[in-house]
Amino acid sequence: MHVDVIVNAANTSLDSSTGGLTKAVADAGGPSIQAECARIIGKRGRLLEGQAVATGAGNLPCKLIVHAVAPTWYGSGYGQSIALDDKRKEVLLLTDVVRNSLKIAEKMGHTSIAIPAIGAGGNRFPLDLCVKTILEAVDSYCRTNKPKSLMEIRIVDNADTTCQKFQNGLVEQYGYGSVVITNDERSTDDWQMAPSHSDGDMEEDRTTGAGAQSTKNPYVMKTAEGKSVTLIKGSIAKQKVDVIVNTTQPSLDLNTGAVSKAILKVAGQQLQQEVNIQKTEVSTNEGDILVTTATGSLKCKKVFHVLCCQWDSGGKAEKLLKSVMQGCFDKADKSGMQSIAFPAIGTGGLNFPKDVTAKIMYDEAKNYSAANPQSQLTDIKFVVYDQDHETITAFEDVITKLTGVQLRKRHHRRPPTKQHGASMTGSRKKGYSSSPLQSSQYSLTTSAVQQSSTAGIGKNYLLT
Template identity: 25%
Template sequence: VILLQTDVIVNSVGTDLKFGVGLLCKAILEKAGPELQVEFDKEKQRQVAGEGSVVCTSGCALACKSVLHAILPVWDGNKGQTLKTLEDVINSCLKKTEKLGLNSITFPAIGTGGFGFPKTIVSKLMFDVVFKFSSSHTRKTLQDVHFLLNPKDIDNVQAFTIELERRLAENCDAAASQSSFIRPVSTPLLGGNIMQIGAITLQVIGGDITKEDTEVIVNVSNNTFDAVSGVSKAIMDAAGSQVAGECAQHAGQSQSGFITTQGGKLLCSKIIHLIHDNNVNSQVSKVLHECELKMYKSVAFPAIGTGQAGQSPAKVADDMLDAIVEFASKRSVKHLKKIKIIIFQTNMLRDFHESMKKRENSSSSTAGWWMSRLKLELPAQWEDMQEERIKLVNLKPSCQEYLEVQNKFKKTCPSFVIEKIERIQNPFLWQTYQIKASALSTKNKNQNNEKFLFHGTAVSSLSAINYNGFNRGFAGKNAANIGNGTYFAVDASYSAQDIYSRPDTNNRRYMYLARVLTGRYCAGSRGLVTPPPQNPADPTDLYDSVVDNVNKPTMFVIFNDIQAYPEYLITF
């Protein structure tokens, strides 16, 4: 995590605010330098630093722009509020990253170390919170959320992998059936907008809500349901005395924040009377879930909170749309098909129209659809692994896969005899590699970021590489002339030298043909621990790798372990 190219890194600190105690915090502090401790001590005095809060500092000597220090409690066995505290912390980190105008954030498996939170619970919670944030907020800058795990922590790797696979299975069918979850806004008539959100049609129009013929109309009132002004009074007057009588019976008794009455003289069947509070998102969600529960097919809302409550129309529009998008993204929605927002003051239509336009054609505003777009599926040629963490498959010399690898190797090593070629099947490494590939594809647009390169090694390193991938920590074992990273050669003949592919006691040698995300590269130099910046004016925008010769590279060096996948092991 300390070398990952990301805008924000999340760190965890105990409620005693002792810095550098946990393994992650200690590693971050060592890399960032003592300035980070000084800045944290200063900021914890200035910012709120109690349990569940998040203290923001710069990245100091780290490659990131900011570090968010989450103040965590110790797990209480789910007897108190610690799980809710962790949920709030994760959500707060996402909101702060968005508020800072940054594009990416990296979380460790937060709370699963010394704080004692169960790994299966944390994996589910982290996915839940991130996906809910993705679907509920109008994101402008935050695009990438990374979960970075210690590959040696097998329990954590397994917990997150299982959770990811479960969600992929749930969402891939739905994603395949819809190219866009939120369709473009259309304006079929003056003073109105229509948008398709999943299976739900949203219509925002100017008009009089008392004339609506939806199955349900929403009335925003006080806790005695006897509002005497505004839209609420208009609804009650039009509904008649029968509805007023029902409301009087329930005055001051609602436990859920709303009551439901008959429609009275209105065209609707039911009226849901909401007790007003300032959380518009929550109020809309409450009504939508009640409609689905009671199998209502259509509902009409006023612009909640824009009357006497005095809330900003733009904020109300965003909050209402957020709640509707989140609700529509749930696959359990079967009954509610039409939602209308009736704007009494037609000048507010513009605010709602702009909020709708921000979301149109979005397949990524809902985490489920976003997730299905990532190419995280395992390669089709992989053999069934059942519950194995990794699998080495001995390729048949007659198969196309074997011949392709052999040809690449023999191109510069014609005299060596290949004993066997094995395919490395490691789902966790593959998925983390694909996530990085997706991020580079977004960053570098149409550039080809991937190359097949060679890496020679000793028999003693095979198990570690097969399980955990390449480790830049071994830089310098043989040579580090162009940086302290992991080295890959264009030609197999270079990696076949004894100094790299060291013969074992049976005179066998070992070489990987790896997929490597080289991306944009520049010339390397001794002592580099990260690639240099592409633009000196922006020290966080780094090259993706370095080379020995920019015009005709024979050697590539990467500084991020997930930028390479050890696909084939050649024994010769």
Template identity: 35%
Template sequence: MSDKEQCRMPLVPEQAAILGQCRRDFCDAVNVKFKCTAVLHNVEQADHFGSKTRGVWRGEKRYSTKLSSGVEVSVWKDDLTRHKVEAVVNAANENLNHGGGLAQALCEAGGAMIQKWSDHHIHKVKKVKTGEAVLGPAGNLPCQYIIHAVGPKVSQNPTKKEIEHASPLLYNAINSILQIVVKENISSVAIPALSSGLFNFPRDLCADLIVKAIQQFHEFGGFQDKNVEIRLVNNDEPSIQEMERATRAMSDPTSTSPSYSGALQGRNQSMTSSSSGSLQLGKITLTLKKGYIQEEKADVIVNTIATNCDLSKGEISKAILNKAGKKIQEEISRMRNPINFSGGHLYSTNGHGLGCHSVYHIAMTYTSKTTLYSSVTECLRKAAQGYKSISFPAIGTGNLGFLKQDVAKIMMDAVAEFSKQYMNKLEVYFVVYPKDNEMLQAFENEMKKKKGAPNYPEVHNNLATSFTSAAKETTANETPTVEFYSVSNEALREAKEWTINMLQPSKTKIIKNNHVIHFGQEDHMYLLSLQTMLNVHIEEFFRNGKGGITITGNPLDVSCAAIKVEYLLCKAQEDFARTEECDILYSVVRWSCKINQIRRIICSILQK
């Protein structure tokens, strides 16, 4: 490649994860759009649902409980096309036409047999009504059977009446699945969040209904003393957390969440907090304790809130609102100029009915590890300007969807890095909901690492510098990078700028491209499947002569979807150009044929 120019761009972990999930689409898009070759280094390949294909893939078991009958109910993060059980449940439609979402992914992984059997069933037997399920072959999937279950479909913003009508049908679908499991002596079954994807059923209600159906099937003796394992398997973090919440509530009715959503119920319990260890970081004393954040007596307590500043949204915020009183909502509603930081805003209010002087309310405009790090740093910076103590809850393990081990590491790293710059004494408390032993353990593990480490790891607090400094986090030969090659420096610059824009965290990305009007039926079906696979919302638009696609959702998923959509548009553009060339060639050939025909006629006349 001596005749080509090149440039190298290091990647932070979130960016490497995105490109690992859409490696082929990214490289192809760069080639088509900029006539550049993109080469990824130290970026792990992933498939439909983000599963690693390097090494042996193992799903992550999040929670497990046993019913009195011996039936085990567990919650997993995994790709259903790889999950090893005896039977996998497919979210099907009445015609068993597996053209989008999970159904399409299972068919692609399992081979033509799945759709072929489904077509035969519809032709020879009948449609599968909503609320029913049928057992079919699994083809090449790592299981013996697929149970095609048809859940109810509702509108994108369903009314209460729609939900009331659809709920019994979803309950019946789960019941039908369990009946098949017992009748066919199936020992293990994997059930996804049925109807919550393309069929728009609210995710939290879906989890509640699935768990309720399992519990009542058990209570009425439906399992007939058989040793059955029921796995609630999803790949997107919000569905996993809802399933875990609902399953924990079934096994422990006093707790509605693995993290902090039991805070409201816990307010009437003993409010004493128990310390679980402390760590000295320069002038900062970091203490880990069990307790309820709304009962803290520190100078400042930290809250996480919705971007619209509605304090009744989110369990931590709701608990703080109930303790502080309505005046805290009135105060934050009047605010117009919050402190802005990378990825969010910080609002400061009085403590009102709380035992603190101030409450720092964090509103994240997009969710990423760098945003979480920045939010902790900003709270510390502001508290250090006049206060002596600050209490944090475990930020981001609820609706924001961060993994607990990631939260523990990021929050610890933020305090450690801040301690290098701060010269006065400050007491920092990490307050963990008493029943969340998993979160407590994650913090304790990070605290042990800090006690044994002479130097604190560097964490970058904004993506602009991360591109150039990510190499400091690992050795050069281990740093995830993307290299661009081209004969044109201008093409290299444009390819890099486009990549930075695609990887920049945002809950919404708008791709403007008029070639969206040339999408065929297969392209539209692919967009539908992307919505389910990446848990995003995709909308096409064409107005005032301009077309394109809008993608909304979790920032990392949005970036991945945007790259895949960009390549889809590249293909549409190529197909359109190819069609135009064929049309032009056809016109030229026809014109040549007519000229030759005229010549022959003239020659024939002259000869006479």
């Protein structure tokens, strides 16, 4: 994770020998940090709860350390359920410490900051109330102060439970439609989920009636290299892309199979005629890809006909699916295509397990993106017939595993708020670090009020 400012959950004496995050920061940053802290205490005395001061970063990969003193929870309800609207002294002090940390970063012209879940550990702050207070403090600060330099705020913690609490808090406050999966370390295992307004085309086919656009969240994810992968519920033949992928069998009879029939109906018989001509000139074995340009009324430039096989239990079908996915990506890129739409390959009459197909398709999109970061093919769509609920569920389950977000439950949530243009983002990191501050983090990224705000959630490492 690369940020300008790291917030250290400090004690009133700025003593790093007490352990926890404070000691980890001092150990990783070197003796200069503790020496500067000692000079500050010598000059002004102990800090008060809610206050924050800044020092240099020492050996840490950032520009500044903000030492923030969170309040200790003395409420009689420690360890019990606490009313989340409780504005007792500790809540006000925690709000102050978050706002003071942000003020220091903004005043010194920094653009990004990482804040741990201060107060939730040794300070005994009730976790739910701590999470709610921190998120509200960040939101309030951005709405009130309209920061000019500070564009990115990340909230981090070393406990998966706390991470999940932050994710739930973001979703509750902003709605699933604004949750975005970020990728701080650019690992190819990570995905980014884009906000609902990022890809207007994806909703064009998700209608409840003629011309009625769905207001549900479009499932748009991004690879580490920035290529979008969108799940669409609708008809493959209605997609507006450079390439539409058709699944068929070596006979190349486009009147066979639901996907082929749908494409042929829109393209017209000229598509079948071109296929008939080409199959006499090129190989038509399982795994081959036939390219045609007679697209008729299809809103595409080319149709890639993938010659698939029946599912088998020996692994041949899985290998073939991976191969044709990569083949389609390669052909599209070499042809200068920028967008491509795939059906749920093999999940119909070819009897591919729906969960296997969904996982392979996302994996292969990620693998292609990682191996070809400069490819001009940047827009990948997976299109599942909107009445095929089992296949839709399989694809949604893959997204849930990648993001931790229960997408099918989002229909019961309220729509995302439009407050100060905010959108919430989240990420799940996979990786290992020798850093003493290896941690599971949920990161919140918030832009200035007048710009589009984002927030992120993820596993990554604070001091790498």
